Amino acid sequence: MQEPLITVEALHRHYQLGGETVRALDGVSFSIDRGEFVAIVGQSGSGKSTLMNLVGCLDTPTSGTYRLNGADVAGLEDNQLADLRNKEIGFVFQTFQLLPRASALANVELPLVYRGLSRRERRARSEGALAAVGLGNRMHHKPNELSGGQRQRVAIARALVGEPSLLLADEPTGNLDSQTGEEIIRLFGDLHARGHTIILVTHEPRLAARCPRAIRLSDGRVVGDGPGSEIAALGAARAVLG
Amino acid sequence: MRSVRRAWVRGSAELSEGLRIALGNLVGAPLRSALTTLGIVIGVMTVIAIVAIVQGLNASFEAQISTLGANTLYVSKFAWIAQSRDLWWEMRNRKDLGRPELEAIERESIHAQAIAPMAMTRGEITRGDEQVSGVQLIGTNAQYLTTGGGSVAAGRFLAETDVDLSRTSVVLGSEVAERLFPGLGGEAILGRKVVLQGKPFTVVGTLARQGKLLGLNMDTRAILPYTTFLRDLGGKRSLSIAVSAAAEELPALEDELTGILRRVRRVPPEKKDDFSLNRQEAFLRLYEQLTGALYRVAIGVGAITLVVGGIGIMNIMLVSVTERTREIGVRRAIGARRATILLQFVVESSLVAALGGAVGTGLGLAVAQIVSLVSPLAAAATWSAVLLGVLFSGGVGLLFGLWPAWRASRLDPVEALRYE
Numbered sequence: 001m002q003e004p005l006i007t008v009e010a011l012h013r014h015y016q017l018g019g020e021t022v023r024a025l026d027g028v029s030f031s032i033d034r035g036e037f038v039a040i041v042g043q044s045g046s047g048k049s050t051l052m053n054l055v056g057c058l059d060t061p062t063s064g065t066y067r068l069n070g071a072d073v074a075g076l077e078d079n080q081l082a083d084l085r086n087k088e089i090g091f092v093f094q095t096f097q098l099l100p101r102a103s104a105l106a107n108v109e110l111p112l113v114y115r116g117l118s119r120r121e122r123r124a125r126s127e128g129a130l131a132a133v134g135l136g137n138r139m140h141h142k143p144n145e146l147s148g149g150q151r152q153r154v155a156i157a158r159a160l161v162g163e164p165s166l167l168l169a170d171e172p173t174g175n176l177d178s179q180t181g182e183e184i185i186r187l188f189g190d191l192h193a194r195g196h197t198i199i200l201v202t203h204e205p206r207l208a209a210r211c212p213r214a215i216r217l218s219d220g221r222v223v224g225d226g227p228g229s230e231i232a233a234l235g236a237a238r239a240v241l242g
Numbered sequence: 243m244r245s246v247r248r249a250w251v252r253g254s255a256e257l258s259e260g261l262r263i264a265l266g267n268l269v270g271a272p273l274r275s276a277l278t279t280l281g282i283v284i285g286v287m288t289v290i291a292i293v294a295i296v297q298g299l300n301a302s303f304e305a306q307i308s309t310l311g312a313n314t315l316y317v318s319k320f321a322w323i324a325q326s327r328d329l330w331w332e333m334r335n336r337k338d339l340g341r342p343e344l345e346a347i348e349r350e351s352i353h354a355q356a357i358a359p360m361a362m363t364r365g366e367i368t369r370g371d372e373q374v375s376g377v378q379l380i381g382t383n384a385q386y387l388t389t390g391g392g393s394v395a396a397g398r399f400l401a402e403t404d405v406d407l408s409r410t411s412v413v414l415g416s417e418v419a420e421r422l423f424p425g426l427g428g429e430a431i432l433g434r435k436v437v438l439q440g441k442p443f444t445v446v447g448t449l450a451r452q453g454k455l456l457g458l459n460m461d462t463r464a465i466l467p468y469t470t471f472l473r474d475l476g477g478k479r480s481l482s483i484a485v486s487a488a489a490e491e492l493p494a495l496e497d498e499l500t501g502i503l504r505r506v507r508r509v510p511p512e513k514k515d516d517f518s519l520n521r522q523e524a525f526l527r528l529y530e531q532l533t534g535a536l537y538r539v540a541i542g543v544g545a546i547t548l549v550v551g552g553i554g555i556m557n558i559m560l561v562s563v564t565e566r567t568r569e570i571g572v573r574r575a576i577g578a579r580r581a582t583i584l585l586q587f588v589v590e591s592s593l594v595a596a597l598g599g600a601v602g603t604g605l606g607l608a609v610a611q612i613v614s615l616v617s618p619l620a621a622a623a624t625w626s627a628v629l630l631g632v633l634f635s636g637g638v639g640l641l642f643g644l645w646p647a648w649r650a651s652r653l654d655p656v657e658a659l660r661y662e
Contacts, residue, residue: 058575058655079579086577091661097572101266113259114577116252158576 003070004031005165005197006055011064013050025061026220032199035166037192038083039200039228042068042217049170051217052201056089056168057081069165086114092169096151098143102152111162113225129161130154131185149180151173156187160196167191167198173207183208205232209227260589267562267590268597279598281551282638286631287600289544290606295613296533296540298409298464298622307525313489314389316500317343317616318482331652334378336516337507338480346506347483353495356388367414367464368437369422377418378463379438381471392460396428397447400467404446412436414444416451418463423569430659437570438464441474492521548635551598552642559591559646570650571658580651587647588630588640595639596632603631 013025018158025047042048053059056064057073060081066073069088075171077082085091091109098107108126117125127142130139133153159167170190173181185207192198200211209215209232216224216231224231268275290512316322319339344359351357360382365377380386383405386394395416404411414422423431427603434445443466452460458514468481487495503509503517563570570583607628610621 053656056575058659079581082574082577082579085575091575097568097659099487099569099572110573111576113255114252114573114579114582116248116255118251119255122255152424162577207574 002034003067005034005036005069006030006032007065007067007103008055009065011054011066011170012062013047013059014056014062017035019023023220025065028217028220028222030215030222030225032197034197035195036213037188037193037198037200037211039202039211039214039231040217041202041205041208041214043203046217047220048201048203049219050220052168052170052199055166055199057085062208080113086111086162088114088165090156090164090167092152092155092159092167092172094171094174096148096155096175098151098154098158100143103142104135104146104157107143107154108129108158108161110174111158115162116203126157129157132160133157148176149183152176152180152184153187156191160191165197168197169198170201171203173202193200197240208232219230232239256585257589260586261593263586264590264593268594273424274558275594275597278555279551279594279601281547281554282598282635283551283602283605284339285453285544285547285551286602286635287606287609288547288601289504289540290627290631291609291613292536292540292543293627294610294621295609296536297624297627298610298614300529300533301622303529304526307522309528311390311484311486312522313374313492314486315492315495316482316484316520317347317503318518318520319480322520323524328461333366333518338478339517340481342507343503344481346502347499350502351485351495351498353487353491354485355488355500356370356385356483356484356486356616357388358382358389359468359481360386360484361468361475361479361481363475363479365475367418367422369435371422372422374418374421374462376462377415378458379471380465381468381475383468386465386484390451392452393450395448395450395561397432397445398446400465405469408467408473409440410443410470410474411446411467412438413447413465414445415449415450415461415465416457418464419445419448426493438466439475446602460632495519533653551595552638553592555595555639556646559587559643560649562590563646563650566650567653567658567661570653571655571661574653574655577658582653582655584647587612587650588643591643591647594638595643596636598639599632599635602635603628606631612661 008031009029011025011028012023012156015024028047028051040048040051051058054061055068057068057076058081061074062078064074068084071084073081073084090125095185098104099110105123105126109122112125112203120180127136127139130136133156135150135157137154138146138150143154156172157165158170167188172188173184176184187199188198189210200207201209208216209229211228213226214224214228214231215222216234224234270592303328317339319336320333321329344357347354348357360380362381364376365379366373367377368374382400384400386401387399394413396411396649399413400411403409414431419431423434429447431445432447435442436445437443449461449463449465472479483615484497485499499519500515504515509516573583573586614621
């Protein structure tokens with residue numbers, strides 16, 4: 001029996017805010033296997049951003065355990081977390097977060113710079129990643145010369161280029177029109193089909209419904225974990241019930 | 243081995259990435275970069291200009307002073323450099339140096355290679371209607387040129403017989419010769435008569451052009467036998483005596499001369515010397531003290547401007563860190579370590595400052611050139627000064643960039659990504 005890619009147990013993340021303790025995550029447990037495509041869904045304030053930061057190794061939990069690819073993340077130092085993010089996690093952000101003055105190719109190369117690969121290897125891999133997202137002919141364009149959808153594709157290529165264990169996408173369609181958003185979601189579907197593990201963080205039940213599995217958060221706790229369509233319906237029902 | 247290689251590749255990749263980013267920001271916002279580094283530009287410009295001028299002065303001073311023999315001791319009533327007014331009065335009241343001292347040195351010194359007495363005054367020389375006043379009249383002997391600088395252009399220098407027979411022979415400095423015999427050059431004036439302080443003299447030679455020494459025109463000299471000088475121009479004058487020796491024997495010569503002079507002048511053992519042994523070096527040392535002070539002032543001023551410039555850089559870098567908070571967040575998210583971020587910002591501030599230093603160096607040299615064109619001050623820049631200017635300002639950029647860069651590196655990635 002293979003160990004799950006992600007194992008989260010009794011995860012807590014508390015903040016001190018004006019003398020009060022905010023329990024952003026209040027005992028979250030789940031596991032995700034390799035090759036899964038999981039939506040984490042919830043309204044703003046549900047704790048999904050906090051969870052994404054923890055899963056993305058940008059933050060460490062107040063208590064609880066988080067095992068990524070067999071390694072316990074909770075006790076790691078800052079440099080080790082940085083290296084882990086570099087190797088294991090590909091981030092895709094809502095606002096793309098590309099470097100404005102660098103070409104698409106240079107943007108995609110950046111994670112490999114931090115990994116210490118030679119210039120030639122960086123170049124070859126980045127060209128491959130851009131081709132894989134359908135931007136083989138836009139490699140030398142700057143972000144402001146690309147459309148929103150193309151920018152997000154560059155960001156996805158940047159996330160993929162280091163061959164991470166996990167793609168972590170935070171509202172990747174939030175800044176796109178519905179048609180472009182649809183293309184991006186379809187791209188994630190393709191990547192999933194090619195074996196990538198993907199976590200999609202979103203507040204939209206409509207997107208969660210299209211994922212094979214969804215985890216619903218509310219007030220820092222898991223309130224639903226199952227096939228995307230069911231969890232999305234649950235959310236809709238809750239919204240109706242108020 | 244593999245991990246070492248990887249760390250090296252990573253380090254150099256990060257450094258070149260840092261340089262690329264820094265250059266990108268430099269080109270992307272040229273006005274801002276220029277203003278950022280303006281303080282550095284002005285500071286370095288000031289220092290380089292002053293240093294270039296001082297070095298130019300030094301070079302021309304050393305060239306001038308070398309006409310005083312480097313291996314010559316000048317025995318005199320006066321020390322060339324009087325440390326105080328009291329000392330000057332003490333020296334003024336000393337007994338004159340005269341023939342007894344000269345003859346004692348000539349008789350007894352083992353180390354001396356050349357010995358030339360010098361009696362000096364200012365006077366005028368005439369020939370018909372031509373008249374030159376303010377001529378430095380020097381009474382000496384045949385060894386004068388060996389102890390000091392200068393060479394014969396035409397004719398001959400004083401011979402021993404001129405001195406022994408107290409002849410009325412004179413060797414003219416180049417400017418004196420030109421003004422007394424306008425249009426006549428070289429050999430044509432040999433044997434002609436001139437009138438020196440009312441007495442007729444015969445020109446036996448002329449000296450080559452020499453320029454100025456410490457503001458003293460060396461070409462308005464006229465040189466005659468000291469015996470004639472003492473007889474015709476006043477015997478009460480104190481002599482100074484130039485004594486030269488091989489460089490390694492100068493200390494021995496100094497001891498020897500001190501002994502001879504104390505004995506001849508009957509200085510009791512408990513008293514200090516009532517004469518001075520001067521060397522060219524003393525001038526150099528005094529001069530170095532003066533320019534050293536100037537140097538220190540320049541460096542002080544430069545340091546203050548560089549600090550001000552550094553604070554300007556720090557200010558802009560802090561703004562830049564704030565503006566690029568999200569970029570920092572993204573870089574951290576995709577695997578940049580804290581040290582990587584630190585490096586990136588330090589590289590940027592150093593580069594901007596070093597470029598400012600380079601521009602400042604160029605401007606400083608230009609200022610020095612202009613100064614040397616419009617004034618008698620000569621400017622000379624050395625490569626070390628230029629290199630120092632650039633490196634030093636780069637260092638200032640590094641130092642004052644550290645705090646902003648450190649702040650950037652300490653940003654929490656989560657906060658940085660969320661920053662609006």
